[in-house]
Structure formats: C-alpha cells, structure tokens
Amino acid sequence: MPSDTSHNPRTGMDVDAFREDIHQHLHYTLAKDKFSSTEWDHYRSVVMAVMDRLHDRWINTQQSYYAQKSKRVYYLSMEYLIGRLMDNMLINLGVQDVVAEAIEDLGLDYDKVREAEADAGLGNGGLGRLAACFLDSMATLGVPALGYGIRYDYGIFDQDIENGWQVEKPDMWLQYGYPWSVVRPKKKYRVRFYGEATAHEDSNGRLHFDWVNTHNVTALAYDTPIPGYQNDVVNHLRLWKATSDEGFDLKSFNQGDYIDAVRNNLLEENISRVLYPNDKVFKGQELRLKQEYFLVSASLQDAMVRFKKQFSDLSKIPEQMAIQCNDTHPNLAIPELMRVLMDEEGLEWIPAWEITTKTINYTNHTLMPEALEKWPLSLMSNLLPRHTQIIREIDRRFLNTIEVSGDRSANSKKNDMRIISNEMESRVRMGHLGIVGAKKVNGVSKLHSSLMKKTIFSDFSDHFPQKFTNVTNGITPRRWLRQCNRELSELISDNIGSDWVTNLEQLQQLEKFAGDEEFQEQFKEIKLRNKQQLAGYIKKTMGVQVDPHSIFDIQIKRIHEYKRQLMAIMHAIALYNRLKKNPNADVAPRTLLFAGKAAPGYTMAKLHIKLINSVAEVINNDPDVAPKLKVLFLPDYSVSLAEKMIPAANLSEQISTAGMEASGTGNMKFALNGALTIGTLDGANIEIREQVGNENIFIFGHTVDEIKEVRNSGYHPQEIYEEDEELKKVVDQIHEGYFTPETPDLFHPITNALLSQGDYFMVLADFRQYIDKQKEVEENYRNSFDWNKKAILNVAKMGHFSSDRSIRDYCERIWDIDIE
Numbered sequence: 179m180p181s182d183t184s185h186n187p188r189t190g191m192d193v194d195a196f197r198e199d200i201h202q203h204l205h206y207t208l209a210k211d212k213f214s215s216t217e218w219d220h221y222r223s224v225v226m227a228v229m230d231r232l233h234d235r236w237i238n239t240q241q242s243y244y245a246q247k248s249k250r251v252y253y254l255s256m257e258y259l260i261g262r263l264m265d266n267m268l269i270n271l272g273v274q275d276v277v278a279e280a281i282e283d284l285g286l287d288y289d290k291v292r293e294a295e296a297d298a299g300l301g302n303g304g305l306g307r308l309a310a311c312f313l314d315s316m317a318t319l320g321v322p323a324l325g326y327g328i329r330y331d332y333g334i335f336d337q338d339i340e341n342g343w344q345v346e347k348p349d350m351w352l353q354y355g356y357p358w359s360v361v362r363p364k365k366k367y368r369v370r371f372y373g374e375a376t377a378h379e380d381s382n383g384r385l386h387f388d389w390v391n392t393h394n395v396t397a398l399a400y401d402t403p404i405p406g407y408q409n410d411v412v413n414h415l416r417l418w419k420a421t422s423d424e425g426f427d428l429k430s431f432n433q434g435d436y437i438d439a440v441r442n443n444l445l446e447e448n449i450s451r452v453l454y455p456n457d458k459v460f461k462g463q464e465l466r467l468k469q470e471y472f473l474v475s476a477s478l479q480d481a482m483v484r485f486k487k488q489f490s491d492l493s494k495i496p497e498q499m500a501i502q503c504n505d506t507h508p509n510l511a512i513p514e515l516m517r518v519l520m521d522e523e524g525l526e527w528i529p530a531w532e533i534t535t536k537t538i539n540y541t542n543h544t545l546m547p548e549a550l551e552k553w554p555l556s557l558m559s560n561l562l563p564r565h566t567q568i569i570r571e572i573d574r575r576f577l578n579t580i581e582v583s584g585d586r587s588a589n590s591k592k593n594d595m596r597i598i599s600n601e602m603e604s605r606v607r608m609g610h611l612g613i614v615g616a617k618k619v620n621g622v623s624k625l626h627s628s629l630m631k632k633t634i635f636s637d638f639s640d641h642f643p644q645k646f647t648n649v650t651n652g653i654t655p656r657r658w659l660r661q662c663n664r665e666l667s668e669l670i671s672d673n674i675g676s677d678w679v680t681n682l683e684q685l686q687q688l689e690k691f692a693g694d695e696e697f698q699e700q701f702k703e704i705k706l707r708n709k710q711q712l713a714g715y716i717k718k719t720m721g722v723q724v725d726p727h728s729i730f731d732i733q734i735k736r737i738h739e740y741k742r743q744l745m746a747i748m749h750a751i752a753l754y755n756r757l758k759k760n761p762n763a764d765v766a767p768r769t770l771l772f773a774g775k776a777a778p779g780y781t782m783a784k785l786h787i788k789l790i791n792s793v794a795e796v797i798n799n800d801p802d803v804a805p806k807l808k809v810l811f812l813p814d815y816s817v818s819l820a821e822k823m824i825p826a827a828n829l830s831e832q833i834s835t836a837g838m839e840a841s842g843t844g845n846m847k848f849a850l851n852g853a854l855t856i857g858t859l860d861g862a863n864i865e866i867r868e869q870v871g872n873e874n875i876f877i878f879g880h881t882v883d884e885i886k887e888v889r890n891s892g893y894h895p896q897e898i899y900e901e902d903e904e905l906k907k908v909v910d911q912i913h914e915g916y917f918t919p920e921t922p923d924l925f926h927p928i929t930n931a932l933l934s935q936g937d938y939f940m941v942l943a944d945f946r947q948y949i950d951k952q953k954e955v956e957e958n959y960r961n962s963f964d965w966n967k968k969a970i971l972n973v974a975k976m977g978h979f980s981s982d983r984s985i986r987d988y989c990e991r992i993w994d995i996d997i998e
C-alpha cells in the first residue's frame with residue numbers, strides 16, 4: 179500500500195529504506211561500487227528508488243479510474259517543457275528531506291545528484307511549459323487525465339553564445355537514457371500516411387470509404403508517471419516514439435535488398451527525431467504535418483482502445499472523454515475522430531459529427547497572423563487523402579449554415595470563414611477547423627480571449643457565441659515556489675501554514691505581514707541570498723562578478739520582436755549614456771539580465787542577441803559605469819535556468835507590444851517569487867494588475883486601443899526619434915556601430931526596422947514612457963520598506979495564477995468534470 183512505512187526497501191518511505199534501495203540499485207541494477215560510480219549513476223539509482231514508490235500508486239490510481247468508469251481528459255500537445263523531475267517527484271511524494279538525508283548518508287551530495295539530470299526540453303516556451311504545469315495540477319486535483327505528446331530524440335536545441343552570436347547545438351537529453359520513463363513495448367499503433375482514399379458499396383448499397391496503399395509507421399508508447407502533490411494520485415504522460423512498421427520493409431527484404439530494408443527504418447524514425455524550434459511561427463514543412471498526425475492518430479487509437487474496454491455504445495464517447503488540443507497543432511483530431519467513427523466504426527456523418535463536436539476542444543494561443551497554421555491543401559491531400567476529403571465535407575456543410583446579413587456579400591463572408599481558403603493556392607486553416615469542429619474554444623487571458631472574439635474570429639464568435647470562453651493561464655506553485663524557492667516557501671509556511679501549496683489563495687494571509695518589520699527583514703534576507711546564489715552561478719559560468727545589492731532586473735523568455743528585448747537593451751544604453759555624462763550621478767546600481775533562445779531561422783531575433791552581447795561588452799568593461807550598471811546575457815535558457823533566476827529577481831520585465839502577448843506565464847512566476855513587474859497592459863499583466871492593485875505594479879505604454887488609434891491616424895516613428903534627444907542618441911549609437919566599431923553597419927537592420935520600416939512593434943512609441951517608468955522603479959527601490967511591502971503584497975495576491983485554478987476552470991467551463 180502507498181502509505182507503507184515499514185522497512186521494505188522497495189516501498190518504505192523512511193531514510194533507511196531509501197538509503198538501502200538506492201544502494202541496491204547502484205549495486206544490483208547498475209553494477210557499480212563507490213569507486214566506479216559517477217554522478218549520473220547516483221542520480222539514476224535515486225530515480226529508480228523513487229520509481230519503486232511511484233509504481234504501486236500509479237497502478238492503484240489507474241485501477242480506480244477503471245473501477246469508477248471515470249471520464250478521462252486527454253491533453254494533446256506537441257510540446258511539454260518539463261525541465262528536471264527529481265525535486266518535483268520527491269516533493270510531490272512528500273519525501274524530499276528523507277531522500278536528501280539518505281543521499282547524504284551514502285556520502286553523496288544532493289545538489290550534485292539533482293544536477294546530473296538533463297532537462298526534458300520538449301518545448302519552445304510558454305505553450306510547452308503550460309502543458310507541463312497542467313499535468314502537475316491535474317494530478318494534484320485528482321483529474322483522471324493523460325497527457326499525450328511526442329518523444330523527440332532531440333528537444334529544444336542547446337544555445338551557445340560564440341562571439342556574441344547564438345549558435346545552436348543538438349540537445350542530447352536521451353544520450354544516457356531517461357530513467358523517469360517506462361517503455362510499453364506492446365503499446366504500439368500503426369499510423370498511416372499517403373496512399374489513396376477510395377470508396378466501395380456494400381451489399382446493402384451503402385457507401386464505405388477506405389484509405390489504401392498507405393505508408394505505415396509504428397508509434398511506440400513511453401510513459402512517465404505524474405504524481406499529484408501528496409495525494410497518492412499518479413497520472414501519466416504518454417510520449418510516442420516513431421519506429422518502423424513490423425521492423426522491416428518486407429517487400430525489399432524478400433527482394434534480397436537487406437540493406438535497403440533496414441535503411442528505410444531510419445526514414446520512418448525521423449518522424450519523432452526533433453522538435454521544431456519555432457515559437458509562434460508557422461513554416462509549413464511536411465515533416466511537421468507528419469508529426470502532428472502521428473500524435474493525433476496514435477493518441478486517438480489509444481483512447482478508443484481504453485473506451486472500448488468498458489463501453490460499446492459510441493454515443494457515450496462525449497461522456498467519457500474530453501480531448502483538449504493545445505493550440506491548433508493537434509486539430510487533425512477533428513477529421514481523425516470523424517474518420518475513425520465513420521470508416522472504422524460504421525457511423526453515419528451526423529452521429530459522428532455530433533460525437534466529435536461534443537468531445538474535442540481547442541485552445542488558441544496567439545492572434546499573430548504568422549503563427550496561424552494554414553497547410554497547403556495539395557500537401558495535405560497527398561499526405562492525408564482521406565482526412566482532406568473529410569475536411570472538405572466539414573467545410574461544405576459548414577458553409578451551408580452561414581447566414582448573410584447587412585451589406586456584406588454572401589461570398590465575401592463565406593470566403594472569410596471557410597476552412598479551406600480560396601486563394602491561389604488553397605490552404606486548410608487549422609484555427610477555423612478547430613472552431614467549427616470543437617465543443618469549446620478558449621483563449622488564455624481575459625484580454626486575449628476578448629481580442630480573439632473581436633478580431634481574428636469575430637465572424638465565428640457571432641456564428642457560435644456559446645463556443646467561446648476564457649481560461650486564464652496559470653503556473654504550478656509546487657515547482658515555481660515550493661521547489662525553486664525553498665527558503666521563501668518556509669518563511670511563508672512558518673507564518674500562514676502550508677495549505678498554500680495546494681490552495682494558493684491562502685497567500686492572501688500574507689497581506690498582514692507586508693508592513694511587518696520582522697517579516698520584511700526575513701523576506702529581504704531570503705531575496706539577498708537568492709541573488710548571491712545567482713551571482714555565484716554567473717561568476718562560475720561566465721566569470722563575471724555582479725553586485726547582489728544592485729537591482730536584479732530580469733527579462734527571460736523567447737527572443738521575439740514583439741517581446742521587445744530591444745527596448746530593454748535600449749534602456750541600458752540610455753542609462754550608460756547618463757552615467758558617462760555624469761559618472762557620479764546618484765543612481766541605484768542595476769544588473770540587467772537576459773536569457774532566451776531565438777528560432778534558428780529568425781535573423782532579426784538573433785541580431786537582437788548579438789546587440790545585447792555587444793552592448794554588454796562595452797558597458798561591463800567601462801570603469802566609469804562598472805559599479806552602477808552591468809548587462810549580461812545568460813546562455814541556454816531552460817526551465818532549470820529559470821528556476822535559478824526567478825527567485826533572485828527584483829524586477830520582472832513584461833514589456834510586449836500591447837495585444838501581442840496572449841497571456842505570459844513568466845510574469846506570474848516572477849510575481850509569485852516577490853519581484854515587481856514593469857509591464858504593458860497586455861496578456862495576463864492586466865489580471866496581475868487587477869489582483870495586486872495599480873500601486874504595486876509599474877505599468878506604462880500604449881494600450882491596445884491607443885495602438886490601434888496611433889496606427890490608424892498614421893504612425894511616424896521618425897518624428898518621435900527626432901524629438902527625443904536621448905532616444906535619438908541611443909538609436910544613433912546602434913546605427914553607427916558604437917558597440918561594434920569593427921563592423922559599424924552590423925545593426926542597420928534593427929535601426930531600419932525602427933526608422934524606415936514603420937516600427938511595427940512600437941518600440942519608439944513606448945520608449946519615453948518606459949524609461950521614465952524605469953526611473954520611478956529606481957526611486958522606489960531606494961525606499962527599501964516600501965519596495966519590500968510591494969513585493970510581499972505581490973506574493974500575497976498571486977493565488978489567482980495557480981494552474982490549479984486554471985484546471986478547475988477547464989473542468990467547469992469546458993470538460994464538464996466535477997472535482998471533489
């Protein structure tokens with residue numbers, strides 16, 4: 179039983195049992211002793227001891243879901259940005275201290291063991307991290323959920339910085355194996371591609387559709403257990419690896435071409451080879467569409483097997499499954515479920531459509547046009563001929579339901595709404611498919627959900643007003659406070675108890691300590707120690723000393739023009755100029771830290787990284803400014819690096835162009851760890867302001883409406899540049915090569931984008947407000963009492979941003995699942 183505390187080394191939850199089990203795994207499973215074992219061996223032995231404890235809870239949980247005929251949630255996502263799991267597993271099992279003691283007893287170092295784990299970086303940024311937080315919350319709330327994804331051999335690339343430029347290196351996370359997963363050699367499904375769609379009449383004259391002459395790939399399941407927080411629930415994440423069908427291509431084999439038969443296996447395995455490293459940009463490569471269908475096909479087959487073990491009446495599917503598509507990437511689930519129900523289960527169109535549109539849901543993550551998936555119809559019909567037929571029929575039936583009103587012509591409205599666009603080259607619009615085929619469509623913050631209805635999907639929101647809803651994103655407090663900031667967690671628990679870990683609204687109780695001198699003193703010391711630790715990491719990895727008493731001003735996220743890392747580095751240049759002009763200026767010392775990856779093909783974002791590093795080089799080596807200002811770009815942003823940086827932050831940079839950041843979740847992590855936000859009225863920043871109050875956040879910049887107004891009345895960034903002397907100097911320095919004298923033209927693409935290409939991201943429009951607001955930040959920071967009061971209030975008001983709250987919202991508004 180899960181609560182076994184006897185001295186059984188396989189299941190006991192005490193120090194002795196863990197020490198014994200870890201040692202036995204080292205000896206009997208890995209065949210190592212204290213002389214030959216490495217940190218990796220120690221880590222692996224700890225994982226195996228933890229897995230021993232997870233397995234009986236896992237089996238019990240799954241048995242009880244069957245026994246109770248529970249409705250399942252299937253979360254379909256192309257990305258899971260998991261990070262390391264050791265701490266997370268130990269905390270959720272309630273044995274972190276016990277295992278730490280067992281590890282120390284064995285003469286090992288807990289931190290070294292933990293750091294031997296490679297990050298599972300199977301995602302690009304916020305969307306993948308959201309999926310990982312949701313898994314933790316679903317298990318913690320006891321939701322009978324299963325995450326489906328792809329087991330990429332290579333996750334998000336490792337980022338090196340060479341001479342200031344980003345260089346991509348393959349992410350070898352699986353090179354020594356992944357001990358948190360269990361392969362299920364018998365859980366294999368055939369996934370078909372290419373071939374032809376054909377039809378035949380049966381003896382009753384009924385038409386049947388078939389998909390023949392396909393090229394087949396096998397999906398093989400790897401499961402990782404996902405424990406809830408101290409509740410004995412264990413769900414799992416099932417990741418599919420592509421292997422060749424039946425091992426060999428029998429046709430070539432029989433023809434005697436052994437080498438060819440084997441070589442083809444590798445081509446099939448390419449489907450799960452690598453994560454596409456683009457965040458919020460659609461590229462249209464065939465291999466990516468293969469990956470998307472691979473995920474959908476294997477996962478739906480698996481879900482149908484589970485359903486059919488207990489039910490035969492297919493109309494019960496919507497009562498037994500809720501399928502959630504994380505963005506449009508898995509939206510082929512709509513035509514795939516239709517195909518399965520009609521071609522394999524023999525249903526007619528209408529009942530199949532009824533089931534599909536009550537089962538599948540779609541989460542929209544961005545309004546940016548370059549991110550929306552629009553697959554060329556020719557590509558799709560070649561790869562998935564039967565699905566293309568079904569999508570055409572969904573489109574045809576949908577168009578018949580569109581009513582025309584006002585003076586807009588029937589054709590123009592239909593063309594705007596159709597799934598298959600009527601362009602020179604027809605394309606399948608995956609967002610439109612999602613809206614037409616899903617039960618519910620949600621955005622990820624109040625602002626984003628309302629803009630989604632008002633802008634890109636306004637016709638759909640008129641047509642299906644009941645389909646649209648909002649679920650504001652959240653973060654798991656287990657990883658993003660309890661795990662990454664142990665000292666702050668303990669301070670909080672010592673004062674208000676530890677219920678906040680699963681009921682984050684409890685943090686409200688901290689409000690009364692915000693102005694309490696003693697609490698403040700402890701809070702301040704913890705923040706300082708976190709900053710000292712980060713400073714140590716920076717010294718060790720980059721050889722640069724930063725001042726832990728300076729303001730730690732941090733912007734970490736994907737590098738993207740809309741996130742405006744450019745504006746933050748321009749602020750640093752302005753500060754540098756002020757200090758050069760007046761080296762004795764009485765300013766609060768500041769350390770500006772960046773981290774983030776740029777998509778390998780995103781030239782402008784990569785140039786922004788080079789600019790940050792070039793500016794850093796000049797500033798950090800100038801003795802006039804050295805004591806007051808440091809700028810650093812930390813390489814290889816990851817979940818593990820975020821866990822080191824966020825607890826050390828004083829100021830959180832959330833400065834996207836209003837209307838462009840759907841939600842953000844980095845913003846929530848920082849505030850939960852006692853950083854103040856400087857930000858625009860965008861995404862969830864708006865809801866953070868609602869929670870903390872306007873006086874506890876630094877808001878600046880054009881609002882969505884103001885941006886629209888400026889664009890409509892003619893935006894002239896040149897004029898702003900001419901009229902603001904300080905801004906002009908900053909832009910001129912970038913333009914003239916002040917930071918890269920050997921290649922003075924290097925940054926012209928950046929300054930041209932600002933001055934002659936219309937400054938689409940409105941950097942110049944917001945610059946003055948931004949640096950004036952930064953001045954206010956600085957003045958505020960000097961009043962330590964006031965600053966810490968605000969920081970504590972931020973922590974106290976973050977209850978709303980727990981991903982537990984997000985999952986409760988999904989259960990209530992979308993999945994129709996009762997919790998508790």
Ligand SMILES: *Cc1c(COP(=O)(O)O)cnc(C)c1O
Nearest residue numbers: 303304735816817820842843844
């Ligand atoms: C939280 C997180 C993100 C998302 O950050 P935003 O600031 O919301 O874009 C991206 N990457 C990692 C590693 C994260 O932990």
